Amino acid sequence: MPRAGSNVGLAERAYRIRRHAVRMGQVQGQGYVGQALGVADVLAVAYFHALRYRPTDTRWEGRDRFLLSIGHYAIALYAALIEAGVLPEEELETYGTDDSRMPMSGMAAYTPGMEITGGSLGHGLGIAVGMCLGLKRKRSGSFVYNLMSDGELGEGSTWEAAMSAAHHRLDNLIAIVDFNNQQADGPSTAMLSSEPVTDKFEAFGWHAQRVDGNDIEAVRMAFDLARGLKEPRPRVIVCDTRMAKGVPFLESRDIAHFIRVEPHEWTLALEALERGRSH
Amino acid sequence: MDVGPRSFGEGTFALRLSKFAPRHAVNAGERKTTSAMIASIAPDGIATRNAPFGHTLARLAHERLGIVGLTADLAKYTDLHVFAQEHPDRFYQMGMAEQVLMSAAAGLAREGFTPFATTYAVFASRRAYDFICMAIAEENLDVKIVCALPGLTTGYGPSHQATEDIAIFRGMPNLTIIDPCDALDIEQATEAIADYKGPVYMRLLRGKVPVVLDEYDYTFQIGKARLLRDGADVLFISSGLMTMRVLEAAKALEADRIDCAVLHVPTIKPLDTDAILAAARRAGRMVVVAENHTMIGGLGEGVAGLLMREGVTPVFRQIALPDEFLDAGALPTLHDRYGISTSEIVRRVRKWVK
Incomplete structure (x- = not known):
């Protein structure tokens, strides 16, 4: 199981996840690169610090389950799965092309390591509830992680699932909210505000943390706390992230749900990532 | 108060009232009343069996250890309470929350179980459609959705009458749709769908359910x-x-x-x-x-x-x-x-x- 020995290692993992994502964007000429860059630090901590898994056996019963509720973040998860050795790096050339195992929106039947079909938003947390119930029936010690977006907090089904998780005392459930405050029509907080998010989850019976999702050490500590907690409650880590993090000229661009990148800018983006790389 | 159509002008409201206003007067002497929701459809004098779905599922669960039951606050009204009483540790009360009912059933199926999820047909088809479609059917998961009050089997009006459930579900790929006739059919269908791998929607008659197919040489096969x-x-x-x-x-x-x-x-x-x-x-x-x-x-x-x-x-x-x-x-x-x-x-x- 790949694990980084230090935070420097996690930063390097995050850099490589970003690079894989940008290269996929380059191949396809588009993609949800902004989201991938924003959530890369969270995925680095998940896949190289927190999760138990076997890269060559993605159905291993003892694995922690990592659900991608936000199907359009597939590019980010593919990048993490490539870095984790689940998918070969050269396959990123196929991203979003016909018959690829890496379609634009994540689907379980297509990709090893993709646990569920997300994309219809507000589904992941409910499925996670069922998987947590099932794992408890099997007396498994595995965790279920559900990566969701701030936009999904607008879906009523998310809150049905949140109430259900607390009711069933699912201490094997860790929800991660990528709070980049951006959804299709504008800032999430201006569309249908979910604030105060942690107060809401706490009121629903959850253990809630909120961290800077681009501060790897803060994210790592939050994951450790969530995993080590003895309370019989589900846990949520709200991660405030910055869209396009790591590529300054995209970060400063008018942020949108789908960031437009000009054909010549992909190489510039890779160069910008390289300049920001920790050594 | 006179609510006859002549009290109102032209329009939908008047037409709607005119549909039932005259019957108030005509039927006043020999009025039939709407049954309680939990009532069964069997007329008096016909042979019936009680809760065929619940009893069959409870029996099957002794040998098929993967079977679990879930409901959205309608165990008694879908006969799942029989299963719940016999297998309390395998029963999940999900509360009045049909979206998580279906999502959680999908999650349990992902972990290798065979969930039977029950509610009323209106709520499964109208409220939980997207969850059945994307979390269950698209993944071809082994979830059995068993729903009471199909079609016109309650007098409570459109909120509970699932007159279009099959129309809604027929367009969903992978989903098998079962509409059994009587207690015998339900018993055999329950066993058949428990052994079948894949998503199923079954319409349920509950309570005292008539037995009619025993007169015929009949066995249910999917x-x-x-x-x-x-x-x-x-x-x-x-x-x-x-x-x-x-x-x-x-x-x-x-x-x-x-x-x-x-x-x-x-x-x-x-x-x-x-x-x-x-x-x-x-x-x-x-x-x-x-x-x-x-x-x-x-x-x-x-x-x-x-x-x-x-x-x-x-x-x-x-x-x-x-x-x-x-x-x-x-x-x-x-x-x-x-x-x-x-x-x-x-x-x-x-x-x-x-």
Whole structure:
């Protein structure tokens, strides 16, 4: 199981996840690169610090389950799965092309390591509830992680699932909210505000943390706390992230749900990532 | 207060009132009342079995250890309480939350279990559709959705009458749709779907459920239609409780020398196309499809489409609910009003055959 020995290692993992994502964007000429860059630090901590898994056996019963509720973040998860050795790096050339195992929106039947079909938003947390119930029936010690977006907090089904998780005392459930405050029509907080998010989850019976999702050490500590907690409650880590993090000229661009990148800018983006790389 | 239509001007409101205002006066003396929701559909004097689904599932669960039950606050009203009492550690009360009911069932199936999720047909089809579609059917997961109050089996009005559940679900790939007729059918179908790998939607009759198919040499098989009786003049093709009705109608029509066959089609999807085509190809028979469902998008249109595609063109009639939001009231009243009672079937077939 790949694990980084230090935070420097996690930063390097995050850099490589970003690079894989940008290269996929380059191949396809588009993609949800902004989201991938924003959530890369969270995925680095998940896949190289927190999760138990076997890269060559993605159905291993003892694995922690990592659900991608936000199907359009597939590019980010593919990048993490490539870095984790689940998918070969050269396959990123196929991203979003016909018959690829890496379609634009994540689907379980297509990709090893993709646990569920997300994309219809507000589904992941409910499925996670069922998987947590099932794992408890099997007396498994595995965790279920559900990566969701701030936009999904607008879906009523998310809150049905949140109430259900607390009711069933699912201490094997860790929800991660990528709070980049951006959804299709504008800032999430201006569309249908979910604030105060942690107060809401706490009121629903959850253990809630909120961290800077681009501060790897803060994210790592939050994951450790969530995993080590003895309370019989589900846990949520709200991660405030910055869209396009790591590529300054995209970060400063008018942020949108789908960031437009000009054909010549992909190489510039890779160069910008390289300049920001920790050594 | 006089709420007759003349009190109001032209328009929908007046028309709506005019639909039922006169009946208040006419029926005042011999008023039938709406049954409690938990009441069963069995008329007095007919042989019944109690909670066939609940008892069968509880029995199966002793040997099939993967079976778990979930409900959204309707265990008693879907007979799942029988299973819950016998296997309390395998029963999940999900509360009044149909979206997480279906998502959680998907999650349990992902972990290798065989969840039976129950609610009313209206809530599964209308409220939880996206969750059944994307979390369960798209993944071809082993979830059994078993729903009470299909079609017109409650007098509570459109909020509880699932008159279009099959129309909603027929378009969903991977989903098998079962509409059993009686207690025997439900018992056998429950066992069959427990052993079948894949998503299933089953319409449920609950409480005291009539037993009628024991008179026939019948066993339920997924995807198989069964000819329960043969006849030269009319071929009834039916599912669900309408098979009981057309069997009764066929007997009554003997007095008119109208010879009726009954093809029971408990699996709406996938249709038993071979059996239906073979029966419909027999010359000289009118085909009458009878369904406890709106005439849009159910068994009738499924059969019609099949016959058209195959170039089989018998005289075709449909006994089904109208494309309307139906009234509240007593079930016998409503079944007469909307043409799915035995007497209404007999009356219509006489008219059509003449």
